[in-house]
Amino acid sequence: MNISRWPNLPHTQPAKKMAMGFWVWGHPCSLTLTVISLNQSIKCSIRPASCILQECGGAHLMIQFPKDFLWGAATSAHQVEGNNVNNDWWEWEKRVGLKETSGLACRHYELYKYDFDLAKSLNHNAHRLSIEWSRVEPKENSFSQQEIEHYIDVILALKARGLEPVVTLHHFTNPLWFIKTGGWQNKNAYDYFLRYVSKIVEALADKVNYWVTINEPMVYVYYGFILGLWPPQEKSFLKGMRVKENLAIAHTKAYRLIHSIYKKRNLPPAHVSIAQNVQAFTPCNSALKNRFAAYLRNRIFNFEFIVRLIRSKSLDFIGINYYTRGLVDVDGWAFRHMAHDTCKKNHLPLKKNSLGWDIYPQGIYNLLIRFKKYNLPIFILENGICIEDDNIRWNFIYEHLNNVHRAMQEGSKVLGYIYWSLIDNYEWDKGYGHRFGLIEVDYSNFGRIVRESAKKLSSVCKTGILE
Ligand code: BGC
Numbered sequence: 001m002n003i004s005r006w007p008n009l010p011h012t013q014p015a016k017k018m019a020m021g022f023w024v025w026g027h028p029c030s031l032t033l034t035v036i037s038l039n040q041s042i043k044c045s046i047r048p049a050s051c052i053l054q055e056c057g058g059a060h061l062m063i064q065f066p067k068d069f070l071w072g073a074a075t076s077a078h079q080v081e082g083n084n085v086n087n088d089w090w091e092w093e094k095r096v097g098l099k100e101t102s103g104l105a106c107r108h109y110e111l112y113k114y115d116f117d118l119a120k121s122l123n124h125n126a127h128r129l130s131i132e133w134s135r136v137e138p139k140e141n142s143f144s145q146q147e148i149e150h151y152i153d154v155i156l157a158l159k160a161r162g163l164e165p166v167v168t169l170h171h172f173t174n175p176l177w178f179i180k181t182g183g184w185q186n187k188n189a190y191d192y193f194l195r196y197v198s199k200i201v202e203a204l205a206d207k208v209n210y211w212v213t214i215n216e217p218m219v220y221v222y223y224g225f226i227l228g229l230w231p232p233q234e235k236s237f238l239k240g241m242r243v244k245e246n247l248a249i250a251h252t253k254a255y256r257l258i259h260s261i262y263k264k265r266n267l268p269p270a271h272v273s274i275a276q277n278v279q280a281f282t283p284c285n286s287a288l289k290n291r292f293a294a295y296l297r298n299r300i301f302n303f304e305f306i307v308r309l310i311r312s313k314s315l316d317f318i319g320i321n322y323y324t325r326g327l328v329d330v331d332g333w334a335f336r337h338m339a340h341d342t343c344k345k346n347h348l349p350l351k352k353n354s355l356g357w358d359i360y361p362q363g364i365y366n367l368l369i370r371f372k373k374y375n376l377p378i379f380i381l382e383n384g385i386c387i388e389d390d391n392i393r394w395n396f397i398y399e400h401l402n403n404v405h406r407a408m409q410e411g412s413k414v415l416g417y418i419y420w421s422l423i424d425n426y427e428w429d430k431g432y433g434h435r436f437g438l439i440e441v442d443y444s445n446f447g448r449i450v451r452e453s454a455k456k457l458s459s460v461c462k463t464g465i466l467e
Pocket of ligand 1: 079382428
């Protein structure tokens, strides 16, 4: 690959002399380097560490992760289980006439043991999943013991395979009865949430060490209440801010509740956080308005919620979901421009996933370094790509891990890396076309086919060595 196709790389360095008499051009973490020795020219079209280590006989740069690093993949209930008939997404998919509705999804509700066998065979030692609130509490204050038993079985199945469960309590979907009470706009929403959290945590406390209360609160607010693209399609900034406030309150109360349950039961303290979607906001050019908008978005979208929870002492680790950069090019100084405008030109082109999101691995490094100052462990709870070409998936994983490792070398305390997703699944309003899975799902018969990228990642999970 030609390095000139990866423009504006912040870490691009001029030709630099390496220990063994090699000259190296290019970005130390980009896909390709050209390495030319002083008396002969060798072109290595693979990545820096393995290039120098294996093909060019140069300095030994081993990319090794810690022994206790958590490796795994994630799913969320509505996207994989199938037949989640009592939540707001199920109702909305039908009401607005989405072309592809969740339906049977991946039938993971029945096939979870099979999927966990595959995760184990891929050397994962952790797995992130979500509990579907609307299954456990299909009617207000009426809990289904059968569904609670189901989730106990799911967690036991993970543990039996040596997979550390990372359990999310809210991943975008809500019970229909909860929506009728005003959903997250209701200032007492936390009361309903806590009742459910208490049921689940009482049932699973002795089996679960990692809890994620809420997945991507800012995405929920932005898509559901500001852009108005997802249920409840509100398009109101004020409502969005109210929901954000109520989610923060709900998290902090749930955090305290979870810890109190563990304490009461004499269990070692759980690790509790949220999963925060973070983007590498990048101004398109040096115009002051673009730099200011990128700064603002970084603060508001990436950091504000997390910082608030740190201040209220309700985060044991920082959970982040990272996929892409956001190119910022604003038409004016008004808040709507500052908050929303994105680049419409194609002047800083990068490879993209099938949804058109830029592939920008150095963004994860930049963000990890920025999170360092909070002095909390960081858990990468989602990182992934939807793409037809599985070679690109492996490149994506490789480059992101490379950047995670680089940040760790510089003091970032990363606990683990969870890929999104274990299996192809229902990508919300986009349907089934965008395939994020390490494992392909054949929707005609619900068969699972392990992708090559999954096998490559499995060797990293086994040895901790990225090569
Ligand atoms: C969400 C997932 C989603 C993934 C890819 C994350 O923001 O947590 O539910 O499928 O991104 O879009």
